[in-house]
Amino acid sequence: MPGILVLATTKDGRLTRDTLELLTGARRLKEKLAQPVAAAILGTEVGPYVPLLFAHGADQVYRAEHPLLKGYQGDAYALVLHQICERAQPTVVLLPGDVMGRELGPRLAYRLQAAFVGEFIDFDLDQASRRLRFTRSAYGGKAVAVVEPRANSIVATAKLRTLEPATQEEGRMGEEIRVDVALEAPQLKTRLIERVQEETTGVNLGDAKIVVSGGRGVHGPEGFKVLEELAQVLRGAVGASRAATDAGWVPPSWQVGQTGRNVSPDLYLAFGISGATQHVAGISGSKHIVAVNTDPTAPIFKVAQLGIVEDWKAVATSLIRHCKELTGR
Numbered sequence: 269m270p271g272i273l274v275l276a277t278t279k280d281g282r283l284t285r286d287t288l289e290l291l292t293g294a295r296r297l298k299e300k301l302a303q304p305v306a307a308a309i310l311g312t313e314v315g316p317y318v319p320l321l322f323a324h325g326a327d328q329v330y331r332a333e334h335p336l337l338k339g340y341q342g343d344a345y346a347l348v349l350h351q352i353c354e355r356a357q358p359t360v361v362l363l364p365g366d367v368m369g370r371e372l373g374p375r376l377a378y379r380l381q382a383a384f385v386g387e388f389i390d391f392d393l394d395q396a397s398r399r400l401r402f403t404r405s406a407y408g409g410k411a412v413a414v415v416e417p418r419a420n421s422i423v424a425t426a427k428l429r430t431l432e433p434a435t436q437e438e439g440r441m442g443e444e445i446r447v448d449v450a451l452e453a454p455q456l457k458t459r460l461i462e463r464v465q466e467e468t469t470g471v472n473l474g475d476a477k478i479v480v481s482g483g484r485g486v487h488g489p490e491g492f493k494v495l496e497e498l499a500q501v502l503r504g505a506v507g508a509s510r511a512a513t514d515a516g517w518v519p520p521s522w523q524v525g526q527t528g529r530n531v532s533p534d535l536y537l538a539f540g541i542s543g544a545t546q547h548v549a550g551i552s553g554s555k556h557i558v559a560v561n562t563d564p565t566a567p568i569f570k571v572a573q574l575g576i577v578e579d580w581k582a583v584a585t586s587l588i589r590h591c592k593e594l595t596g597r
């Protein structure tokens with residue numbers, strides 16, 4: 269039976285938040301298309317994740333284990349996902365809108381002769397045509413595009429942090445399908461030589477409930493030390509505008525926005541950030557935005573629920589002091 273297939277990924281012994289977001293999308297699709305949700309999990313010892321996938325809404329789990337699937341490798345993943353799709357015959361394949369999804373999506377769509385939709389932020393079923401319509405952000409968030417794929421199968425990447433993570437239902441069961449992986453080393457055109465993990469401390473930017481971000485108005489790397497202290501007191505993560513990352517004040521991985529990370533915290537604090545559309549595109553999932561800027565006409569104030577026209581440092585240091593008093597940290 270055709271269905272919806274989600275690629276599941278794991279980190280530190282858990283399903284990633286990206287996977288849980290995709291499962292939310294798949295469950296919504298299930299309601300619209302009346303088709304089951306399947307998840308594909310690839311790796312070496314992925315058995316423990318199967319019940320978790322059932323608990324988060326998967327009706328079937330395709331379990332593919334092979335030594336060459338240890339860690340992500342594009343060629344291997346594309347080949348095995350294709351094998352799974354040939355067996356599952358999904359109507360829609362959902363992949364995360366990250367570097368992996370951007371690589372795998374078009375490759376898989378080509379192999380399946382499916383339509384490809386990149387980084388959708390929403391979707392609906394057109395009642396008249398009974399076709400899915402995907403909404404994507406366009407022109408750096410200035411417009412939206414609605415795409416109606418005409419192919420019978422669709423491969424789509426979901427823009428991360430636009431869907432809520434799927435909730436867990438203890439004891440929910442499903443069907444586990446062991447995949448007989450046909451994969452030989454010579455099939456892989458590239459070889460992973462080394463994996464370099466960026467050193468990070470504190471809370472992960474993508475998962476943070478509070479993000480403290482700085483822009484060009486922070487005037488240098490020293491300013492970010494103050495923002496790091498504030499983030500630490502608030503148990504949040506530090507982000508940055510592209511102006512700050514391009515200047516080399518902080519690592520590129522801290523960049524928030526259209527060409528950086530999407531964040532969806534409960535609270536986004538923007539210090540010395542003007543609010544260019546490309547930056548705002550990455551923070552639209554935030555529940556509350558507070559902006560501090562000396563320019564009362566800065567566009568960031570249009571998207572902020574609370575705007576403070578003030579020097580960023582005066583506000584940040586005062587916040588650190590008060591939060592320390594309140595929390596005793």
Ligand SMILES: Cc1cc2nc3c(=O)[nH]c(=O)nc-3n(C[C@H](O)[C@H](O)[C@H](O)COP(=O)(O)OP(=O)(O)OC[C@H]3O[C@@H](n4cnc5c(N)ncnc54)[C@H](O)[C@@H]3O)c2cc1C
Nearest residue numbers: 483484485509510511525526527528540542546547562580
């Ligand atoms: C294709 C493309 C993709 C892009 N992708 C991204 C992206 O992913 N993320 C991103 O951020 N940008 C992105 N950009 C760049 C974006 O257009 C802006 O140039 C960038 O976001 C500006 O960063 P900023 O707000 O820090 O700097 P500015 O626009 O220079 O703003 C600095 C702000 O600081 C304020 N300020 C100055 N001094 C103080 C002070 N003492 N206290 C408080 N406020 C002060 C100023 O009033 C000003 O509003 C992209 C651009 C392009 C063309």
